[in-house]
Amino acid sequence: MPRARWTAPAALLLGLCSLAACSGGGSDPEASPAKLTTSVPAPTKEVETVTWNIPTGEPPTLDPAQSTTEPVSTVVSNMCEGLFTFGHDYERKPALATSVDHPDPLTYVITLREGVEFWDGEPVTAEDVVYSAQRILDPELGSALIGWAANVKGISATGDAEITVKLKKPDVLVPNYFASPAFYVVQKEFAEAAGKDLGTAEGGVMCTGPYKFGGWEQGQSITLTRNDSWWNTEVEPKVENLTFKFVTDPAAQAAALAGGDLDGQFAVPRAAHGQLADKGNLLFGQSLSTTFLGVLKQDGALGDPALRQALQAVIDYQGIIKSVYQGTAQPLRALVPPSAWGYAEDVFQAEYDRLPEPAQDLEKAEKLVAQSAKAKEKIVLAYPTTSEEHTKIAAAIADSGEQAGLNIELRPLNSQDYGAIFASPEARAALDVFLVDGYLDFPEPLTYYVYFLTGSFYNFAGYSNKAYDAAVSTALGLEDPAARAREVAKAQATMAQDLVNIPIATQHVNVYYGPGLAGLVPRQNYVYTPWAVELGGR
Amino acid sequence: MTLTIPRLRAKAARGRRRRPLTLVLATAFLVLVAAMGLLAPVLAPHSPDETSLLNALAPPGTEGHWLGTDSTGRDVLSRVMHGARLSLLAPLGVVLLSLVLGTAIGLLAARAGGWVDAVLSRGMDIVFAFPSLLLVILSVAVFGPGLTAPICVLAIAYTPFIGRVVRSVAIQEGARPYLESYRVMGFGELRVTLRHLLPNVLPVIIAQSALSFGYALVDLASLSYLGLGVRPPDADWGSMISQAQSAILQGSPWSGLMPGIAVLLTVVCVNLLGEHLGGSISGKRSEET
Numbered sequence: 001m002p003r004a005r006w007t008a009p010a011a012l013l014l015g016l017c018s019l020a021a022c023s024g025g026g027s028d029p030e031a032s033p034a035k036l037t038t039s040v041p042a043p044t045k046e047v048e049t050v051t052w053n054i055p056t057g058e059p060p061t062l063d064p065a066q067s068t069t070e071p072v073s074t075v076v077s078n079m080c081e082g083l084f085t086f087g088h089d090y091e092r093k094p095a096l097a098t099s100v101d102h103p104d105p106l107t108y109v110i111t112l113r114e115g116v117e118f119w120d121g122e123p124v125t126a127e128d129v130v131y132s133a134q135r136i137l138d139p140e141l142g143s144a145l146i147g148w149a150a151n152v153k154g155i156s157a158t159g160d161a162e163i164t165v166k167l168k169k170p171d172v173l174v175p176n177y178f179a180s181p182a183f184y185v186v187q188k189e190f191a192e193a194a195g196k197d198l199g200t201a202e203g204g205v206m207c208t209g210p211y212k213f214g215g216w217e218q219g220q221s222i223t224l225t226r227n228d229s230w231w232n233t234e235v236e237p238k239v240e241n242l243t244f245k246f247v248t249d250p251a252a253q254a255a256a257l258a259g260g261d262l263d264g265q266f267a268v269p270r271a272a273h274g275q276l277a278d279k280g281n282l283l284f285g286q287s288l289s290t291t292f293l294g295v296l297k298q299d300g301a302l303g304d305p306a307l308r309q310a311l312q313a314v315i316d317y318q319g320i321i322k323s324v325y326q327g328t329a330q331p332l333r334a335l336v337p338p339s340a341w342g343y344a345e346d347v348f349q350a351e352y353d354r355l356p357e358p359a360q361d362l363e364k365a366e367k368l369v370a371q372s373a374k375a376k377e378k379i380v381l382a383y384p385t386t387s388e389e390h391t392k393i394a395a396a397i398a399d400s401g402e403q404a405g406l407n408i409e410l411r412p413l414n415s416q417d418y419g420a421i422f423a424s425p426e427a428r429a430a431l432d433v434f435l436v437d438g439y440l441d442f443p444e445p446l447t448y449y450v451y452f453l454t455g456s457f458y459n460f461a462g463y464s465n466k467a468y469d470a471a472v473s474t475a476l477g478l479e480d481p482a483a484r485a486r487e488v489a490k491a492q493a494t495m496a497q498d499l500v501n502i503p504i505a506t507q508h509v510n511v512y513y514g515p516g517l518a519g520l521v522p523r524q525n526y527v528y529t530p531w532a533v534e535l536g537g538r
Numbered sequence: 539m540t541l542t543i544p545r546l547r548a549k550a551a552r553g554r555r556r557r558p559l560t561l562v563l564a565t566a567f568l569v570l571v572a573a574m575g576l577l578a579p580v581l582a583p584h585s586p587d588e589t590s591l592l593n594a595l596a597p598p599g600t601e602g603h604w605l606g607t608d609s610t611g612r613d614v615l616s617r618v619m620h621g622a623r624l625s626l627l628a629p630l631g632v633v634l635l636s637l638v639l640g641t642a643i644g645l646l647a648a649r650a651g652g653w654v655d656a657v658l659s660r661g662m663d664i665v666f667a668f669p670s671l672l673l674v675i676l677s678v679a680v681f682g683p684g685l686t687a688p689i690c691v692l693a694i695a696y697t698p699f700i701g702r703v704v705r706s707v708a709i710q711e712g713a714r715p716y717l718e719s720y721r722v723m724g725f726g727e728l729r730v731t732l733r734h735l736l737p738n739v740l741p742v743i744i745a746q747s748a749l750s751f752g753y754a755l756v757d758l759a760s761l762s763y764l765g766l767g768v769r770p771p772d773a774d775w776g777s778m779i780s781q782a783q784s785a786i787l788q789g790s791p792w793s794g795l796m797p798g799i800a801v802l803l804t805v806v807c808v809n810l811l812g813e814h815l816g817g818s819i820s821g822k823r824s825e826e827t
Contacts, residue, residue, distance in 0.1 A: 395587075
């Protein structure tokens with residue numbers, strides 16, 4: 001035993017030395033802001049197989065109704081389609097539907113595309129569409145997509161190629177969901193036959209998209225094959241087979257991508273950027289993401305607004321952007337990033353500019369803490385250990401907070417415990433605040449602000465402000481973009497003042513693919529659109 | 539009546555042999571590390587938790603940071619110094635606990651004999667069969683992160699290492715006439731065991747404990763490396779190595795290399811010391827028999 005034990009530290013040291021020798025160049029915490037890519041040369045060659053990595057791990061299912069998390073969506077978005085899809089600038093484009101009419105504020109009539117077939121050659125019917133949409137609304141299915149239908153009265157087939165969505169009250173968010181997984185269409189007959197096996201390795205799935213479910217070797221890979229009968233003849237996918245792998249370790253990802261064992265992946269770990277930048281295509285794009293501190297309860301220290309302001313004042317925004325995100329992010333003044341202003345940008349911009357510029361101010365924080373009667377109370381800050389960025393941000397906040405007199409205790413959580421925060425009040429009970437990475441489904445700030453209405457499921461802190469509720473509720477009923485933007489901006493200003501969520505930064509989305517590939521531009525909407533059709537050889 | 543009792547710590551042999559240079563160096567290094575940990579609050583140039591994101595991953599030799607900084611701009615030297623405290627104290631706790639348990643079990647098994655010896659020996663065999671790191675990870679799963687449960691579980695896992703050695707030596711010593719003489723003089727079994735047998739077993743225990751210290755240090759560093767040991771932002775060498783993984787990818791290995799070297803050298807030195815103690819004791823025992 002003793003000899004064997006001696007080898008452990010020696011191997012550790014040798015490993016460190018060899019890794020150090022392999023890693024190239026020095027770090028650059030003063031990295032300049034990343035260039036955002038909006039277009040790349042189109043692919044020119046067919047590729048037989050692309051091996052793509054899902055850095056967040058193996059998806060638990062490929063059921064389109066559960067396509068709300070990154071690992072599921074990265075795969076499903078290439079197989080299943082909604083009634084509409086998002087274009088490069090998040091504009092709604094026809095997909096399985098050709099048009100939508102809005103005869104009155106409570107009705108949407110959707111005309112379906114004719115001649116579309118599932119992979120097995122069976123035609124897509126209005127019955128399939130209604131079945132798919134209603135399936136998601138079944139609480140027993142446990143789909144997180146159910147939330148879109150809070151104001152929906154009913155969905156029905158009103159013709160061979162027509163469905164109608166009726167609302168209980170006006171809701172301007174609804175048309176956006178026609179282009180989301182909430183309206184991904186599965187074959188009714190196949191889904192009913194598969195039952196609970198739909199989306200599993202055994203059950204598979206039956207959709208209409210550019211790639212067919214090829215197979216799933218659990219723990220190893222998922223394979224998709226090109227659907228040569230895809231209805232969209234305007235686009236010619238150049239990749240014949242897509243194989244998804246599930247390498248989660250950042251060092252292993254970097255090695256596999258650099259060595260060519262993996263052809264590409266989204267969300268490349270920042271630590272690997274330097275290593276991969278010269279190997280192939282490491283591209284950055286505008287995202288709809290938001291990283292913020294979410295207050296979880298108001299009966300603790302953070303019930304005092306002065307301490308919430310102090311917590312915001314200790315955040316080293318400049319350091320986080322330059323060092324943690326290496327220039328691939330921007331500091332945020334409001335919860336929703338400017339990239340998510342999908343309309344009336346001038347209105348949003350004017351109101352955004354009025355919000356205070358985010359900057360660390362330890363002196364201000366110290367004064368605020370000194371005034372607070374709850375200054376001595378502990379603030380438990382939770383963050384996921386799976387995120388290198390969150391780990392660094394949390395450590396920096398805890399240290400700065402201590403300097404300002406805040407009593408911050410860090411609570412690192414594994415992915416399971418962190419995930420429980422969103423689902424279980426018990427999991428949140430011992431926590432005061434948590435670091436969150438979120439993203440909007442489409443560029444409509446309201447989609448995020450509705451989460452913090454009084455009584456909303458995701459309003460964990462029990463935040464309640466009549467002015468905020470009134471602004472959001474009014475905005476939901478306003479069709480006019482400028483008028484809606486003004487109401488949203490009111491809600492934004494109220495939240496910025498109340499600070500139940502403390503915005504930190506919006507990160508760029510990134511993608512890496514090898515030198516032999518071309519065509520893919522990184523966009524947030526890769527989770528909802530068939531991104532693989534853009535990819536091909538060069 | 540005068541009894542001549544053979545003591546393993548024979549004074550006559552002491553000082554005659556020159557100690558090997560490696561042993562002197564190992565001892566000096568361990569004293570240095572212990573002093574560094576003890577005096578860290580005074581000697582460390584920075585607070586171990588003091589971050590400076592804009593000064594992250596500064597290389598060794600940077601002004602004010604002799605060993606550079608980690609990925610959140612914390613001073614590596616200060617964290618290595620402060621990390622020495624937990625990295626040494628936790629294995630020390632393991633060793634002390636296992637020493638007490640192992641000695642008690644070993645002596646009881648040796649002196650009682652019969653079915654008591656059989657039960658205790660088989661019990662130690664069972665504990666011995668479990669990989670210590672696996673037990674520690676299980677304890678964290680049950681009791682949550684932190685060092686208390688791992689220290690207790692590791693102490694139990696290491697008890698057979700000491701218990702078996704103690705039992706073996708105590709059985710050999712038990713056959714010697716001096717113990718019987720004490721009994722003839724009317725001393726009780728407990729007094730004979732604790733006052734006269736234990737001192738002769740003690741050097742073996744100390745040698746085994748030194749070796750166990752090294753193993754415990756590696757186990758606890760591994761636990762921290764897995765993120766199951768100390769809570770952030772506290773520093774210990776294992777967690778420092780773990781946190782340095784992304785820095786290594788970025789071409790900045792020093793924040794992991796320094797605690798790695800500290801673990802390596804400490805374990806090597808402790809093992810050298812333990813093996814020397816063990817070797818000299820067995821040598822003396824051979825001379826006496």
